[in-house]
Amino acid sequence: MTDLLEDCRRTHYSKQIKPEMKDEDVVIMGWIHEMRDLGGIIFVLLRDRDGVTQVTAPSKKIEPELFEELKKLKKESVIAVKGRIQESAKAPGGVEIIPETMKLLSESKLPLPLDTTEKVRAEIDTRLDSRFIDLRKHSVSAIFKIKSRMLHSVRNFLESEDYTEINTPKLVGSATEGGTELFPITYFEREAFLGQSPQLYKQMMMASGFDNVYEIAPIFRAEEHDTLRHLNEVISIDVETAFTDDIDAMNILEKMVVKAITDVKEHCQDALNTLEFGLQIPETPFPRIEYDEMVEMVNNKGVKMEHGEDMSRAAEKVMGELMDGYYFITAWPTDIKPFYVQPSAEDPAKSCAFDLMYKDLEISSGAMRIHDHDLLVEKIKSKGLNPDSFNRYLAAFEYGMPPHAGWGVGAERFTMTMTGQKNIRETVLFPRDRRRLTP
RNA sequence: GCCCUGGUGGUGUAGGGGCUAUCAUGCAGGCCUGUCGAGCCUGCGACUCGGGUUCAAAUCCCGGCCAGGGCGCCA
Numbered sequence: 219m220t221d222l223l224e225d226c227r228r229t230h231y232s233k234q235i236k237p238e239m240k241d242e243d244v245v246i247m248g249w250i251h252e253m254r255d256l257g258g259i260i261f262v263l264l265r266d267r268d269g270v271t272q273v274t275a276p277s278k279k280i281e282p283e284l285f286e287e288l289k290k291l292k293k294e295s296v297i298a299v300k301g302r303i304q305e306s307a308k309a310p311g312g313v314e315i316i317p318e319t320m321k322l323l324s325e326s327k328l329p330l331p332l333d334t335t336e337k338v339r340a341e342i343d344t345r346l347d348s349r350f351i352d353l354r355k356h357s358v359s360a361i362f363k364i365k366s367r368m369l370h371s372v373r374n375f376l377e378s379e380d381y382t383e384i385n386t387p388k389l390v391g392s393a394t395e396g397g398t399e400l401f402p403i404t405y406f407e408r409e410a411f412l413g414q415s416p417q418l419y420k421q422m423m424m425a426s427g428f429d430n431v432y433e434i435a436p437i438f439r440a441e442e443h444d445t446l447r448h449l450n451e452v453i454s455i456d457v458e459t460a461f462t463d464d465i466d467a468m469n470i471l472e473k474m475v476v477k478a479i480t481d482v483k484e485h486c487q488d489a490l491n492t493l494e495f496g497l498q499i500p501e502t503p504f505p506r507i508e509y510d511e512m513v514e515m516v517n518n519k520g521v522k523m524e525h526g527e528d529m530s531r532a533a534e535k536v537m538g539e540l541m542d543g544y545y546f547i548t549a550w551p552t553d554i555k556p557f558y559v560q561p562s563a564e565d566p567a568k569s570c571a572f573d574l575m576y577k578d579l580e581i582s583s584g585a586m587r588i589h590d591h592d593l594l595v596e597k598i599k600s601k602g603l604n605p606d607s608f609n610r611y612l613a614a615f616e617y618g619m620p621p622h623a624g625w626g627v628g629a630e631r632f633t634m635t636m637t638g639q640k641n642i643r644e645t646v647l648f649p650r651d652r653r654r655l656t657p
Numbered sequence: 658g659c660c661c662u663g664g665u666g667g668u669g670u671a672g673g674g675g676c677u678a679u680c681a682u683g684c685a686g687g688c689c690u691g692u693c694g695a696g697c698c699u700g701c702g703a704c705u706c707g708g709g710u711u712c713a714a715a716u717c718c719c720g721g722c723c724a725g726g727g728c729g730c731c732a
Binding site for chain 2: 256257259272274277278293306308309328332337339340341342343344398415439442444445448528530554556557559653
Protein backbone atom coordinates (compact mmCIF):
# COMPACT_ATOMS: atom_id res chain seq x y z
CA MET A 219 0.00 0.00 0.00
CA THR A 220 2.90 2.38 0.63
CA ASP A 221 3.59 2.85 -3.06
CA LEU A 222 0.01 3.82 -3.76
CA LEU A 223 0.88 7.48 -3.55
CA GLU A 224 3.98 6.97 -5.75
CA ASP A 225 5.11 10.42 -6.83
CA CYS A 226 1.64 11.85 -6.49
CA ARG A 227 1.48 14.79 -4.04
CA ARG A 228 -1.14 17.38 -3.24
CA THR A 229 -0.43 20.66 -5.02
CA HIS A 230 -3.32 22.69 -3.59
CA TYR A 231 -5.92 22.75 -0.89
CA SER A 232 -9.53 23.51 -1.87
CA LYS A 233 -9.28 26.95 -0.35
CA GLN A 234 -6.38 27.85 -2.67
CA ILE A 235 -8.16 27.04 -5.91
CA LYS A 236 -9.41 30.22 -7.55
CA PRO A 237 -11.14 30.96 -10.90
CA GLU A 238 -8.07 32.97 -12.02
CA MET A 239 -6.12 29.70 -12.04
CA LYS A 240 -8.13 28.31 -14.97
CA ASP A 241 -6.40 25.76 -17.22
CA GLU A 242 -3.80 24.99 -14.54
CA ASP A 243 -3.22 21.33 -13.61
CA VAL A 244 -3.58 20.56 -9.91
CA VAL A 245 -3.61 17.57 -7.60
CA ILE A 246 -6.12 17.65 -4.76
CA MET A 247 -6.51 15.02 -2.06
CA GLY A 248 -9.18 14.42 0.50
CA TRP A 249 -12.41 12.72 1.42
CA ILE A 250 -15.50 12.32 -0.75
CA HIS A 251 -18.00 14.62 0.87
CA GLU A 252 -20.86 13.92 -1.53
CA MET A 253 -21.47 12.22 -4.88
CA ARG A 254 -24.05 13.40 -7.38
CA ASP A 255 -24.34 10.97 -10.23
CA LEU A 256 -26.64 12.43 -12.90
CA GLY A 257 -26.03 9.67 -15.41
CA GLY A 258 -24.08 11.46 -18.09
CA ILE A 259 -22.25 13.72 -15.65
CA ILE A 260 -20.87 13.02 -12.19
CA PHE A 261 -20.15 15.62 -9.54
CA VAL A 262 -17.73 14.54 -6.81
CA LEU A 263 -17.43 16.94 -3.91
CA LEU A 264 -13.96 16.51 -2.46
CA ARG A 265 -13.42 17.77 1.07
CA ASP A 266 -10.04 18.61 2.59
CA ARG A 267 -8.88 20.47 5.68
CA ASP A 268 -10.33 23.84 4.84
CA GLY A 269 -12.91 23.43 2.16
CA VAL A 270 -14.70 21.48 -0.54
CA THR A 271 -13.90 21.41 -4.26
CA GLN A 272 -16.18 20.12 -6.97
CA VAL A 273 -14.73 17.59 -9.35
CA THR A 274 -16.90 17.57 -12.46
CA ALA A 275 -16.82 14.56 -14.74
CA PRO A 276 -18.85 14.83 -17.97
CA SER A 277 -18.88 11.43 -19.70
CA LYS A 278 -18.15 12.92 -23.10
CA LYS A 279 -15.08 14.81 -21.97
CA ILE A 280 -13.15 12.24 -19.92
CA GLU A 281 -11.82 8.73 -20.45
CA PRO A 282 -14.58 6.06 -20.16
CA GLU A 283 -12.46 4.02 -17.66
CA LEU A 284 -12.06 7.04 -15.39
CA PHE A 285 -15.78 7.74 -15.64
CA GLU A 286 -16.57 4.19 -14.51
CA GLU A 287 -14.09 4.41 -11.60
CA LEU A 288 -15.63 7.69 -10.44
CA LYS A 289 -19.12 6.20 -10.68
CA LYS A 290 -18.14 3.49 -8.17
CA LEU A 291 -16.78 5.81 -5.49
CA LYS A 292 -18.32 5.83 -2.04
CA LYS A 293 -18.83 8.61 0.47
CA GLU A 294 -15.89 9.37 2.78
CA SER A 295 -13.41 7.32 0.78
CA VAL A 296 -10.04 9.01 0.40
CA ILE A 297 -8.95 9.90 -3.12
CA ALA A 298 -6.38 11.92 -5.03
CA VAL A 299 -7.51 13.66 -8.19
CA LYS A 300 -5.29 15.20 -10.81
CA GLY A 301 -7.16 17.52 -13.11
CA ARG A 302 -7.51 20.82 -14.82
CA ILE A 303 -9.09 23.87 -13.23
CA GLN A 304 -12.11 25.15 -15.08
CA GLU A 305 -13.83 28.41 -14.43
CA SER A 306 -17.59 27.93 -14.35
CA ALA A 307 -20.42 30.08 -13.12
CA LYS A 308 -22.42 26.87 -12.54
CA ALA A 309 -19.87 25.42 -10.09
CA PRO A 310 -19.83 26.23 -6.39
CA GLY A 311 -17.26 28.97 -5.83
CA GLY A 312 -17.03 29.48 -9.59
CA VAL A 313 -14.38 26.76 -10.07
CA GLU A 314 -14.32 23.05 -10.68
CA ILE A 315 -11.77 20.39 -11.55
CA ILE A 316 -12.07 18.34 -14.73
CA PRO A 317 -10.37 15.07 -13.72
CA GLU A 318 -7.56 13.46 -15.70
CA THR A 319 -6.56 10.72 -13.26
CA MET A 320 -7.93 9.52 -9.93
CA LYS A 321 -6.40 7.30 -7.27
CA LEU A 322 -8.52 5.61 -4.64
CA LEU A 323 -6.27 5.78 -1.59
CA SER A 324 -8.66 4.32 0.97
CA GLU A 325 -12.16 3.02 0.62
CA SER A 326 -14.67 3.89 3.34
CA LYS A 327 -16.96 1.35 4.95
CA LEU A 328 -20.68 2.10 4.80
CA PRO A 329 -23.01 3.02 6.37
CA LEU A 330 -21.24 5.81 8.21
CA PRO A 331 -21.76 6.17 11.95
CA LEU A 332 -22.49 9.86 11.41
CA ASP A 333 -23.69 12.10 8.61
CA THR A 334 -20.69 14.27 7.67
CA THR A 335 -22.83 16.53 5.50
CA GLU A 336 -24.84 17.57 8.56
CA LYS A 337 -28.20 16.98 6.87
CA VAL A 338 -29.17 14.92 9.91
CA ARG A 339 -27.66 16.17 13.14
CA ALA A 340 -26.27 13.67 15.64
CA GLU A 341 -26.22 13.81 19.41
CA ILE A 342 -22.97 14.66 21.17
CA ASP A 343 -22.71 11.14 22.59
CA THR A 344 -22.92 9.55 19.14
CA ARG A 345 -20.48 12.11 17.82
CA LEU A 346 -17.92 11.49 20.55
CA ASP A 347 -18.07 7.73 19.98
CA SER A 348 -16.92 8.40 16.41
CA ARG A 349 -15.01 11.58 17.08
CA PHE A 350 -12.58 11.14 14.18
CA ILE A 351 -15.47 11.32 11.73
CA ASP A 352 -17.21 14.06 13.69
CA LEU A 353 -14.05 16.15 13.33
CA ARG A 354 -14.29 15.91 9.55
CA LYS A 355 -17.11 18.45 9.80
CA HIS A 356 -15.64 21.90 9.37
CA SER A 357 -18.04 23.22 12.01
CA VAL A 358 -16.35 20.91 14.52
CA SER A 359 -12.72 21.28 13.45
CA ALA A 360 -13.13 25.07 13.57
CA ILE A 361 -13.34 24.90 17.38
CA PHE A 362 -9.96 23.17 17.57
CA LYS A 363 -8.32 25.54 15.13
CA ILE A 364 -9.37 28.36 17.43
CA LYS A 365 -8.24 26.49 20.55
CA SER A 366 -4.86 25.84 18.94
CA ARG A 367 -4.46 29.49 18.00
CA MET A 368 -5.48 30.58 21.50
CA LEU A 369 -2.86 28.35 23.13
CA HIS A 370 -0.25 29.51 20.64
CA SER A 371 -1.12 33.11 21.37
CA VAL A 372 -1.01 32.57 25.12
CA ARG A 373 2.49 31.09 24.84
CA ASN A 374 3.63 33.91 22.59
CA PHE A 375 2.29 36.49 24.97
CA LEU A 376 3.80 34.95 28.09
CA GLU A 377 7.16 34.47 26.38
CA SER A 378 7.08 38.12 25.29
CA GLU A 379 6.41 39.08 28.91
CA ASP A 380 9.54 37.14 29.91
CA TYR A 381 7.88 34.06 31.41
CA THR A 382 9.61 30.68 31.53
CA GLU A 383 7.59 27.60 30.59
CA ILE A 384 7.84 24.88 33.21
CA ASN A 385 6.65 21.28 33.56
CA THR A 386 5.57 19.94 36.92
CA PRO A 387 4.69 16.34 37.81
CA LYS A 388 1.22 14.97 37.23
CA LEU A 389 1.98 11.92 39.34
CA VAL A 390 1.87 13.11 42.92
CA GLY A 391 2.43 11.34 46.18
CA SER A 392 -0.15 12.80 48.48
CA ALA A 393 -3.69 14.00 48.64
CA THR A 394 -2.85 16.64 51.21
CA GLU A 395 -3.59 19.71 49.12
CA GLY A 396 -7.12 19.33 50.39
CA GLY A 397 -10.36 20.24 48.68
CA THR A 398 -11.16 18.42 45.49
CA GLU A 399 -11.30 14.66 45.13
CA LEU A 400 -8.24 13.05 43.55
CA PHE A 401 -7.89 10.04 41.30
CA PRO A 402 -5.88 7.39 43.14
CA ILE A 403 -3.47 5.31 41.07
CA THR A 404 -0.98 2.54 41.74
CA TYR A 405 2.63 3.71 41.77
CA PHE A 406 4.66 0.51 42.08
CA GLU A 407 4.05 -0.67 45.65
CA ARG A 408 2.56 2.64 46.77
CA GLU A 409 -0.58 4.66 46.25
CA ALA A 410 -0.25 7.89 44.29
CA PHE A 411 -2.61 10.41 42.71
CA LEU A 412 -3.13 12.35 39.51
CA GLY A 413 -2.35 16.03 40.03
CA GLN A 414 -5.32 18.31 40.63
CA SER A 415 -3.31 21.51 40.12
CA PRO A 416 0.32 22.64 39.74
CA GLN A 417 -0.35 25.18 42.52
CA LEU A 418 2.15 24.02 45.12
CA TYR A 419 4.86 23.34 42.54
CA LYS A 420 4.60 26.68 40.81
CA GLN A 421 4.78 28.36 44.22
CA MET A 422 7.95 26.41 45.04
CA MET A 423 9.33 27.75 41.75
CA MET A 424 8.99 31.24 43.21
CA ALA A 425 11.77 30.33 45.61
CA SER A 426 13.97 29.27 42.71
CA GLY A 427 14.71 32.65 41.14
CA PHE A 428 12.80 32.15 37.87
CA ASP A 429 10.42 34.95 38.86
CA ASN A 430 7.86 34.42 36.07
CA VAL A 431 6.71 30.92 35.22
CA TYR A 432 3.83 29.31 33.38
CA GLU A 433 2.63 25.83 32.65
CA ILE A 434 0.01 24.61 30.20
CA ALA A 435 -0.88 21.06 31.18
CA PRO A 436 -3.69 18.71 32.13
CA ILE A 437 -5.19 18.67 35.61
CA PHE A 438 -7.38 15.91 36.99
CA ARG A 439 -10.37 16.22 39.30
CA ALA A 440 -12.28 13.20 40.55
CA GLU A 441 -15.54 15.05 41.17
CA GLU A 442 -18.71 13.33 40.04
CA HIS A 443 -20.07 16.45 38.50
CA ASP A 444 -22.17 16.08 35.43
CA THR A 445 -22.63 19.49 33.86
CA LEU A 446 -21.99 21.34 30.62
CA ARG A 447 -18.98 23.13 32.12
CA HIS A 448 -17.08 20.44 34.06
CA LEU A 449 -14.78 17.64 32.94
CA ASN A 450 -12.52 15.33 34.90
CA GLU A 451 -9.50 16.13 32.76
CA VAL A 452 -8.90 19.65 31.51
CA ILE A 453 -6.03 21.84 30.42
CA SER A 454 -4.99 24.51 32.88
CA ILE A 455 -3.03 27.59 31.87
CA ASP A 456 -1.17 28.31 35.10
CA VAL A 457 0.90 31.39 35.83
CA GLU A 458 2.90 32.47 38.88
CA THR A 459 4.93 35.66 39.29
CA ALA A 460 7.34 36.73 42.04
CA PHE A 461 7.59 40.23 43.50
CA THR A 462 3.99 40.98 42.55
CA ASP A 463 0.56 41.17 44.15
CA ASP A 464 -3.01 40.31 43.14
CA ILE A 465 -3.48 43.57 41.22
CA ASP A 466 -0.44 42.77 39.06
CA ALA A 467 -1.79 39.27 38.54
CA MET A 468 -5.18 40.57 37.38
CA ASN A 469 -3.49 43.03 35.04
CA ILE A 470 -1.42 40.39 33.31
CA LEU A 471 -4.39 38.02 33.09
CA GLU A 472 -6.57 40.69 31.54
CA LYS A 473 -3.85 41.57 29.07
CA MET A 474 -3.42 37.92 28.11
CA VAL A 475 -7.15 37.41 27.56
CA VAL A 476 -7.42 40.44 25.28
CA LYS A 477 -4.28 39.46 23.40
CA ALA A 478 -5.53 35.92 22.78
CA ILE A 479 -8.95 37.08 21.61
CA THR A 480 -7.44 39.71 19.32
CA ASP A 481 -5.10 37.14 17.87
CA VAL A 482 -7.88 34.59 17.28
CA LYS A 483 -10.06 37.22 15.66
CA GLU A 484 -7.19 38.15 13.36
CA HIS A 485 -6.06 34.65 12.39
CA CYS A 486 -9.18 32.50 12.65
CA GLN A 487 -11.81 34.49 10.77
CA ASP A 488 -12.68 31.49 8.57
CA ALA A 489 -13.21 29.28 11.60
CA LEU A 490 -15.28 31.97 13.33
CA ASN A 491 -17.39 32.38 10.19
CA THR A 492 -17.91 28.63 10.00
CA LEU A 493 -19.13 28.72 13.59
CA GLU A 494 -21.18 31.84 12.83
CA PHE A 495 -19.75 33.37 15.96
CA GLY A 496 -19.15 37.10 16.22
CA LEU A 497 -16.19 37.26 18.57
CA GLN A 498 -15.92 40.61 20.36
CA ILE A 499 -12.66 42.02 21.69
CA PRO A 500 -13.36 43.11 25.27
CA GLU A 501 -12.39 46.55 26.51
CA THR A 502 -9.91 46.95 29.33
CA PRO A 503 -9.78 47.33 32.22
CA PHE A 504 -12.37 44.62 32.96
CA PRO A 505 -14.89 45.69 35.60
CA ARG A 506 -13.73 44.74 39.11
CA ILE A 507 -16.50 43.99 41.55
CA GLU A 508 -15.84 43.28 45.20
CA TYR A 509 -17.38 40.16 46.66
CA ASP A 510 -19.56 42.21 49.06
CA GLU A 511 -20.94 44.20 46.16
CA MET A 512 -21.60 41.01 44.19
CA VAL A 513 -23.57 39.51 47.10
CA GLU A 514 -25.69 42.64 47.17
CA MET A 515 -26.27 42.55 43.40
CA VAL A 516 -27.36 38.92 43.60
CA ASN A 517 -29.73 39.52 46.51
CA ASN A 518 -31.21 42.57 44.81
CA LYS A 519 -32.14 40.35 41.91
CA GLY A 520 -34.11 38.11 44.24
CA VAL A 521 -31.59 35.26 44.51
CA LYS A 522 -30.77 34.59 48.14
CA MET A 523 -27.08 34.57 48.98
CA GLU A 524 -25.55 34.79 52.46
CA HIS A 525 -22.36 36.69 53.03
CA GLY A 526 -19.53 34.17 53.31
CA GLU A 527 -21.03 31.68 50.87
CA ASP A 528 -19.52 30.66 47.58
CA MET A 529 -21.56 31.46 44.47
CA SER A 530 -24.41 29.10 43.73
CA ARG A 531 -25.28 28.36 40.14
CA ALA A 532 -28.27 30.70 40.48
CA ALA A 533 -25.95 33.48 41.69
CA GLU A 534 -23.64 32.95 38.72
CA LYS A 535 -26.58 33.18 36.35
CA VAL A 536 -27.78 36.42 37.87
CA MET A 537 -24.32 37.92 37.53
CA GLY A 538 -24.17 36.66 33.96
CA GLU A 539 -27.31 38.65 33.19
CA LEU A 540 -26.02 41.78 34.89
CA MET A 541 -22.50 41.67 33.44
CA ASP A 542 -22.22 41.14 29.72
CA GLY A 543 -18.57 40.22 29.16
CA TYR A 544 -15.49 39.61 31.26
CA TYR A 545 -15.33 40.90 34.85
CA PHE A 546 -13.40 40.21 38.03
CA ILE A 547 -14.87 39.39 41.40
CA THR A 548 -12.34 40.49 44.03
CA ALA A 549 -11.88 40.58 47.81
CA TRP A 550 -13.35 37.14 48.51
CA PRO A 551 -13.82 36.16 52.16
CA THR A 552 -10.62 34.54 53.40
CA ASP A 553 -12.61 31.71 54.97
CA ILE A 554 -13.87 30.26 51.69
CA LYS A 555 -10.52 30.47 49.91
CA PRO A 556 -7.64 27.97 50.16
CA PHE A 557 -4.96 28.14 52.85
CA TYR A 558 -2.31 29.72 50.62
CA VAL A 559 -4.34 32.84 49.82
CA GLN A 560 -3.03 36.09 51.31
CA PRO A 561 -5.44 37.87 53.67
CA SER A 562 -5.88 41.57 53.01
CA ALA A 563 -3.67 43.88 55.11
CA GLU A 564 -6.56 46.21 56.07
CA ASP A 565 -9.09 43.48 56.83
CA PRO A 566 -7.84 39.90 57.23
CA ALA A 567 -11.38 38.59 56.79
CA LYS A 568 -11.08 39.68 53.17
CA SER A 569 -8.53 38.05 50.90
CA CYS A 570 -6.35 39.00 47.97
CA ALA A 571 -8.16 36.43 45.80
CA PHE A 572 -10.05 37.06 42.60
CA ASP A 573 -12.10 35.17 40.02
CA LEU A 574 -12.30 36.07 36.36
CA MET A 575 -15.80 35.53 35.05
CA TYR A 576 -17.24 35.59 31.54
CA LYS A 577 -20.95 36.16 31.96
CA ASP A 578 -22.02 33.23 34.19
CA LEU A 579 -18.88 31.14 33.67
CA GLU A 580 -15.81 31.14 35.90
CA ILE A 581 -12.77 31.27 33.61
CA SER A 582 -9.98 31.73 36.12
CA SER A 583 -9.22 32.12 39.77
CA GLY A 584 -6.10 33.57 41.27
CA ALA A 585 -4.64 35.39 44.22
CA MET A 586 -1.69 36.91 45.90
CA ARG A 587 -0.21 34.08 47.99
CA ILE A 588 1.06 33.95 51.52
CA HIS A 589 4.86 34.00 51.43
CA ASP A 590 5.39 34.09 55.21
CA HIS A 591 6.21 30.59 56.44
CA ASP A 592 4.67 30.87 59.90
CA LEU A 593 1.42 32.39 58.64
CA LEU A 594 1.18 29.64 56.05
CA VAL A 595 1.59 26.92 58.71
CA GLU A 596 -1.07 28.59 60.81
CA LYS A 597 -3.47 28.69 57.85
CA ILE A 598 -2.84 25.04 57.00
CA LYS A 599 -3.74 24.13 60.60
CA SER A 600 -6.82 26.31 60.61
CA LYS A 601 -8.12 24.47 57.52
CA GLY A 602 -7.83 21.20 59.45
CA LEU A 603 -4.82 20.02 57.44
CA ASN A 604 -1.59 18.60 58.78
CA PRO A 605 1.52 20.80 58.16
CA ASP A 606 3.76 17.71 58.39
CA SER A 607 2.43 16.46 55.09
CA PHE A 608 3.42 19.77 53.47
CA ASN A 609 7.10 19.53 54.53
CA ARG A 610 8.69 19.77 51.11
CA TYR A 611 6.38 22.60 50.10
CA LEU A 612 6.84 24.54 53.33
CA ALA A 613 10.64 24.24 53.15
CA ALA A 614 10.54 26.53 50.11
CA PHE A 615 9.21 29.27 52.38
CA GLU A 616 12.06 29.02 54.92
CA TYR A 617 15.06 30.10 52.87
CA GLY A 618 13.96 33.32 51.20
CA MET A 619 10.57 33.36 49.45
CA PRO A 620 9.56 36.52 47.61
CA PRO A 621 5.98 37.82 47.68
CA HIS A 622 4.15 36.32 44.72
CA ALA A 623 0.82 35.96 42.95
CA GLY A 624 -0.68 33.88 40.18
CA TRP A 625 -3.72 32.32 38.60
CA GLY A 626 -4.99 29.40 36.57
CA VAL A 627 -7.21 29.65 33.49
CA GLY A 628 -9.34 26.74 32.33
CA ALA A 629 -8.29 26.45 28.68
CA GLU A 630 -11.53 24.75 27.64
CA ARG A 631 -13.79 27.28 29.33
CA PHE A 632 -11.77 30.03 27.72
CA THR A 633 -12.23 28.28 24.37
CA MET A 634 -15.99 28.09 25.00
CA THR A 635 -16.12 31.88 25.28
CA MET A 636 -14.23 32.28 22.01
CA THR A 637 -16.30 29.83 20.01
CA GLY A 638 -19.77 30.31 21.47
CA GLN A 639 -19.98 26.70 22.68
CA LYS A 640 -22.40 25.78 25.47
CA ASN A 641 -21.00 22.33 26.18
CA ILE A 642 -17.39 22.03 27.38
CA ARG A 643 -17.23 18.62 25.66
CA GLU A 644 -17.31 20.45 22.32
CA THR A 645 -13.91 21.98 23.13
CA VAL A 646 -12.02 18.76 23.92
CA LEU A 647 -11.09 16.22 21.25
CA PHE A 648 -11.65 13.23 23.54
CA PRO A 649 -13.40 14.47 26.67
CA ARG A 650 -13.26 12.65 29.98
CA ASP A 651 -16.38 12.99 32.06
CA ARG A 652 -18.22 11.05 34.74
CA ARG A 653 -19.14 8.30 32.30
CA ARG A 654 -16.81 8.58 29.36
CA LEU A 655 -13.35 7.03 29.34
CA THR A 656 -13.23 6.08 25.64
CA PRO A 657 -12.20 6.73 23.00
C1' G B 658 -24.71 11.97 44.38
C1' C B 659 -30.01 14.11 43.99
C1' C B 660 -34.51 15.69 41.04
C1' C B 661 -37.07 15.68 36.28
C1' U B 662 -37.37 13.65 31.29
C1' G B 663 -36.12 10.07 27.88
C1' G B 664 -33.85 5.34 25.18
C1' U B 665 -37.67 3.16 18.20
C1' G B 666 -33.46 1.27 11.39
C1' G B 667 -26.38 3.50 10.57
C1' U B 668 -28.08 8.80 11.96
C1' G B 669 -32.15 12.04 13.60
C1' U B 670 -37.37 11.24 14.69
C1' A B 671 -43.33 10.04 14.93
C1' G B 672 -46.32 6.79 17.57
C1' G B 673 -47.65 4.52 22.53
C1' G B 674 -51.47 -2.89 25.37
C1' G B 675 -53.18 -6.44 19.49
C1' C B 676 -50.62 -1.76 13.49
C1' U B 677 -47.61 -4.65 7.66
C1' A B 678 -44.35 0.44 13.49
C1' U B 679 -44.28 6.94 10.82
C1' C B 680 -41.13 10.34 8.41
C1' A B 681 -36.40 12.27 6.91
C1' U B 682 -31.53 11.07 5.93
C1' G B 683 -28.59 6.85 4.62
C1' C B 684 -27.59 2.32 1.91
C1' A B 685 -28.51 -1.03 -2.67
C1' G B 686 -30.50 -1.08 -7.68
C1' G B 687 -32.70 1.76 -11.84
C1' C B 688 -33.63 6.58 -14.87
C1' C B 689 -31.36 11.27 -15.84
C1' U B 690 -25.29 15.88 -18.97
C1' G B 691 -25.06 21.21 -14.59
C1' U B 692 -25.91 19.07 -9.64
C1' C B 693 -24.95 22.50 -5.45
C1' G B 694 -30.21 20.02 0.89
C1' A B 695 -30.34 17.46 -6.92
C1' G B 696 -34.95 15.00 -8.65
C1' C B 697 -37.97 10.58 -9.78
C1' C B 698 -38.93 4.99 -9.30
C1' U B 699 -38.02 0.18 -6.60
C1' G B 700 -35.97 -2.14 -2.51
C1' C B 701 -33.16 -2.65 2.54
C1' G B 702 -32.81 -1.54 7.54
C1' A B 703 -35.25 -0.42 14.21
C1' C B 704 -38.78 -0.72 19.31
C1' U B 705 -31.91 -0.26 25.43
C1' C B 706 -31.23 -4.75 28.68
C1' G B 707 -33.24 -8.02 32.66
C1' G B 708 -37.47 -9.29 35.49
C1' G B 709 -42.86 -8.73 36.31
C1' U B 710 -48.30 -7.91 35.01
C1' U B 711 -51.36 -9.71 30.83
C1' C B 712 -54.61 -14.18 26.45
C1' A B 713 -51.20 -10.46 24.28
C1' A B 714 -45.75 -5.75 26.05
C1' A B 715 -42.00 -1.72 21.72
C1' U B 716 -46.22 0.42 24.66
C1' C B 717 -47.92 -0.68 31.65
C1' C B 718 -44.84 -1.73 36.46
C1' C B 719 -39.88 -2.61 38.95
C1' G B 720 -34.60 -2.70 38.47
C1' G B 721 -29.94 -2.10 35.66
C1' C B 722 -27.25 0.50 31.96
C1' C B 723 -27.03 4.81 29.02
C1' A B 724 -28.49 9.75 27.51
C1' G B 725 -30.72 14.95 27.82
C1' G B 726 -31.98 19.06 31.20
C1' G B 727 -31.44 21.13 36.15
C1' C B 728 -28.88 21.16 40.84
C1' G B 729 -25.16 19.76 44.26
C1' C B 730 -19.98 18.85 44.57
C1' C B 731 -15.79 21.52 42.18
C1' A B 732 -9.12 23.91 48.25
